[in-house]
Amino acid sequence: MSVTYAKTPMRVQDPAVRRNNFDEVALGYTLDEAMAEAGRCLQCKKPMCVAGCPVNVQIPAFIKALTKGEFESAYNIINETNNLPSICGRVCPQEEQCEKQCILSKKGEGIAIGRLERFVGDGFLDNEEPANRALPSNGQKVAVVGSGPAGLTAAADLAKFGYEVTVFEAFHEPGGVLIYGIPEFRLPKALVKKEISKLKALGVRFLTNVIIGKTLTVDDLLEDGYSAVFIGSGAGLPRFLDIPGENLNGVYSANEYLTRINLMKAYDFPHSHTPVKHGRKVAVIGGGNVAMDAARCALRLGAEEVHIIYRRSMEEMPARAEEVKHAREEGIIFDILTNPIEILGQDGWVKGLRCVKMELGEPDESGRRKPVEIKGSEFDTDFDMVIIAIGTSPNPLITASTPDLKTTRFGGIMVDEATGATSKEGVYAGGDAVTGAATVIQAMGAGKRAALAIHRKLSEKACINFAVNLNAAK
């Protein structure tokens, strides 16, 4: 068998066209393309890709099933460890995880595992969960706080174990970052909604408009008869730069900008009633996925020029490689080694940005080379909108209203990593609420581990209660 060292390309919308619409950029594989790509897999005896996946999807096994045309079997193999393949196939940083470990990547391009995962997942999007997957209710209630990937995964697994699961969501729509943060052109909302309706079919109840810590507290949930609580409330608190001019009109946190556009559909204003400013010349500060998403949204809303302002170099940029590539193709300008020091204003509105040039010095705690300011390199550029995408941290609403929930220095909820158990009896946590802003797959992994730990704990309790009752009866 001859080895092909190049990935089967995936069709994408033409950059010149897609920069004007919110439709999905990457179009997915056809059956032939998927088969061609799956055929490249060497079926390693000791597959490194599996170790590279945070939830250890059995990659060679599902690819093998795919090559044999056994699609359902491929789907089931993925589904054993990953409930949301269509989503992960689109948003995981594969180049840092499974694909990086692929043996083919030593000499050429690794298998396009993400694209294949997407192909398999998409084929089963319209399938409702087979009803027999849900065991009959065991009569115990579990509460899940937050409906991002962590909460959705925990809810799905707990429902399959037989618990009556209620998900409490602060927003009017479930999905977390998948709905309010990641834009339509990268992750179609219809797909997320399908995944959520599958959970509803499993018997999971969603209560939106409930803010835990305000409407109800964690203690209220425990008193209301929930045997356990899983907290997957994410890291929704935006960080600002703390530089002059940040409260000028025309300055947004990426969270606000993206929520207006994605959740509130401001791109469809005035049909949708939520407005968003349309910048002409937009600066987006930061180099992660959030920054790329905000920049590409600004472009799609008609900006003439959009700049990513990042204080390190292209190599350190944390965004998915594919998003950086797509952003470049669409004409986003990258101002690297540049750090903003003041937002300039006129009559209360943004007028420009004062930045300094940076150079890379010694490596810092994160192992990346630390950017240091070049003295006297200040310069001003005209902008009429500034979007700040320099990171988020966990929201203190829940921890502040639950005093016996211990937190880390960064405000994350402290947990036992293997189980997600917090300092409070019966309360578990996972995802960004624990780690700070991370990834979809890590949040899902944490939701899965916690669901299993909750199940173990509650079944143990049920066993003990049974034994106690038995003794009492004697």
Added chain:
Amino acid sequence: MYKIIEKRTLAPGVHFMRVDAPLVARSAMPGQFIILRVLEEGERIPLTIADYDRTEGWVTIIFQEVGHTTGLLAELGIGDHILDFAGPLGRASELDRYSRVLCIGGGVGTAPLYPQIKHMHEAGTEVDVILGARSRDYILLADEIRRCCSRLYIATDDGSLGHKGFVTDLLKELVSGGERYDHVIAIGPLVMMKAVSALTREFMIPTTVSMNPIMVDGTGMCGGCRVTVGGKTRYACVDGPDFDGHLVDFDEAMRRQQMYRQEEKESHICRLPGMGGQVR
């Protein structure tokens, strides 16, 4: 879905609604607010909780038709449902440490003030109240408030009820005339709260104002509601809505409130019948 169980029109374009929302009522406190959405394409807007009953499970809101969403809300009647109704949000007002308080309400600002007056009155605090509005038709809840305060003063711009002029005229008169208050609570338009705070600073009376900036989530996740207080950026939805009136940057707040004025105008034109825009 949250059912409207009572609706009244208090003044031209000013409405009162009692809404069935047991979970909100269960933990509501004076000074807190809710965020609602009227329809699927609708905007999320904050409204202060005017009153609540934990056992009966309802919350009341009072609002003025000022924009598109409040206009749509006003079209709903008894038995209709509000699509989303989330809360209670924000910090509860700190009301228990004063002995003699002057409350100043301007326009619909009287609505959020009322539960605070009631709460303090029930707790034994002596409360005087000044209400101000354009004209007598816009003076809200005067009867309800009269029942739970020591003295009620009224000012209208056109003199159709009470003093002809501003609430600040009455404030000045009272304090210069020797009345002593250990705290002032002012809720109303930004210009009014700014003017009241400027006066009470002179008189050295600590003053609380309630900020109502543009919001999205109401939980601290967007930062759109930021206000500068004492040189520091605070989020009105989680750190407020109450702040020290002597420290608030009112000029910035007024400017930020204008952020979408252009869009509002454009959307109004688009939504006019025959202009090709959707009206639901």
